[in-house]
Amino acid sequence: MGWFRSGLFWRTFLLLSILTTVSMASWIGMISTMQRGAKVEQTAQLVISVVTITHAALTHSAPELRRELLFELVSNEGIRIFTLEDSDVVDPPPDNPLMPDIARIVREKLGADTQFSSSVNGVAGFWVSFKIDDDKYWLMLERERLSGLTGVQWLGWASVVGVLSLLGAALISSLINLPLARLTAAARDIAQGKRPAPLPEKGSKEIIGANRSFNQMVDDLQQVESDRAVILAGISHDLRTPLARMQLELEMAQLGAEAREGMQSDIAQMDAIIGQFLDYARPTEAATFVTIDISGLLEDAARAAERLPGMTVNTDIAQDLLVNGNATDLRRVVNNLIENARRYGQTPGTGATEIDISCRVKPTGLGKRVVIEVQDHGVGVPDDQIEQLLKPFTRMDTARGQANGAGLGLAIVERVVLRHNAELIVSNRQGGGLRIQILLPLAE
Missing domain, CATH: 3.30.450.300 (Sensor histidine kinase RisS, periplasmic domain)
Incomplete structure (x- = not known):
């Protein structure tokens, strides 16, 4: 069974x-x-x-x-x-x-x-x-x-006919399963950010129709990616150029210290929101994947986080763990998780933030996985609202305290993790706070 x-x-x-x-x-x-x-x-x-x-x-x-x-x-x-x-x-x-x-x-x-x-x-x-x-x-x-x-003769003839029938059944099953296996492999390539080879448009009319529709969908997605790249370039130029000009004019304006700091904060917030939009829409190409020392990347991110005011970072990182991926995107994921913990994971009653970062190897049914874990010591999120955290433009402000942003941090993390053929697990930490785990395939 x-x-x-x-x-x-x-x-x-x-x-x-x-x-x-x-x-x-x-x-x-x-x-x-x-x-x-x-x-x-x-x-x-x-x-x-x-x-x-x-x-x-x-x-x-x-x-x-x-x-x-x-x-x-x-x-x-x-x-x-x-x-x-x-x-x-x-x-x-x-x-x-x-x-x-x-x-x-x-x-x-x-x-x-x-x-x-x-x-x-x-x-x-x-x-x-x-x-x-x-x-x-x-x-x-x-x-x-x-x-x-x-x-005995009846059994012999029945065995010969049975073996030939089983071989025929295996051949028929292979022929039936082959087009679906190709379609599954192509869909998996798309999920990993790859462009699959066109599926053969031959066979029965149902297979021809399905493969033709899939090939057309791949072409349409490629066109959407190209159009999005153009739009992103336009957004970056058309929005950030006026922001830079506003920042320059603000520096030259005769304003009080309080008004200047408020306007600078607003400009910085708008620039961060634009950056979140660009990060969320930017594709992760599998062709850019290389072997990355994820242990060193996490240690660098932890050292940078310790320099922030009011931050305490506890690390338990195994050495020399390698994964395949895009170094820039994985660094962005780790920084987003740390920034998320800094903004929303303040320890109640202290005003300070404590973060635990760990990395280890864990055997799974799909092979060895590198488990990255980032935890804060805040108030956490209600269990029935954890799934909402991964949706774009969602912020659990009522549970996690007020913060600025577009609510795209964890949505960006999830998109990048899926493109790396990895798994994202979000749960509450025992004792309070949010725990985020990322399971990445261990590189050979």
Whole structure:
């Protein structure tokens, strides 16, 4: 059942195998039923014919020629004639489902006193009794002349047909599963930021239609990415240029210290929000992935965070852990998590922020993963609202305190993590605060 649930190939293969087995069993049963009557009649007529011909030959032959006749029957026909004695050791007839019907038909022709045996005096064969006047005789036929396919032969043929059927089922399952496997691999490439090769537009009309639609979707997504790059460049130029001019004019204006600080804070906030929008929309290209020393990257980020006022950073980072990814994007992820903790994770009643950063290797079902963990000691988030944190433009201000920003920090983290084929887990820390885990594949 695990194989049955694991994928379309095994599911199709198992269903085809069951169908083939049931069909074979039905055919064998039907053939056996249809052949039973014909087999009984054929065997009975053979026995009757042999006994009748032998009886006639012995009756009408001269006494001096009977020995020679018996020799010819043994040599050429495999028929032996013996005198029936009361002292003969007679075994029961052959244990065959057809034997009762054969015996009934033969006795109807040769007489009700006809006897059958599978062995007489230790000699195995198919024995039938008959009479010539008052003398009784045994006629022995070789079993090979009466036997059809044995159970071993039936099993052998059934095994050959079964193996060929299973190979055919495997081939059919592969052909059915191949287009879907290609589509799954292409969709996985898109999820990882890669541009997949065009899917072949051949096969059945359903496969052609699905592959053609998928190829068109890939082209449309590529065009959207190109258009977005142009828009991002426009936003960066059209918005940040006026902000820079405003900052310059503010420096030259004759304003009080309080008004100047307020306007500078507003400009810095607008510039940070624009930066968040750009980070959220910027694609992470898999082609830019390189091997990164994630341990060193986390230590650098921790040292930078310790220099911020009111920050305490506790680290437990294993050394020399390597992952594949975009160094700039992963650094942005770590900085976003630290900034998130700094803004929202202040320890209640202290006004200061304490952050725990750890990194270690953890074996999983998908291989070894590097687990990055960032925790704060704040008030945390209600459990029923944790999923909302990952949605764009969402801020849990009521739970985490007032802060500036567009609510894109964790949304940016999630987008980058997914493009790195990693996993993001958000939960509350025991004792208060938010815990964020990132599971990255360990580089070879």
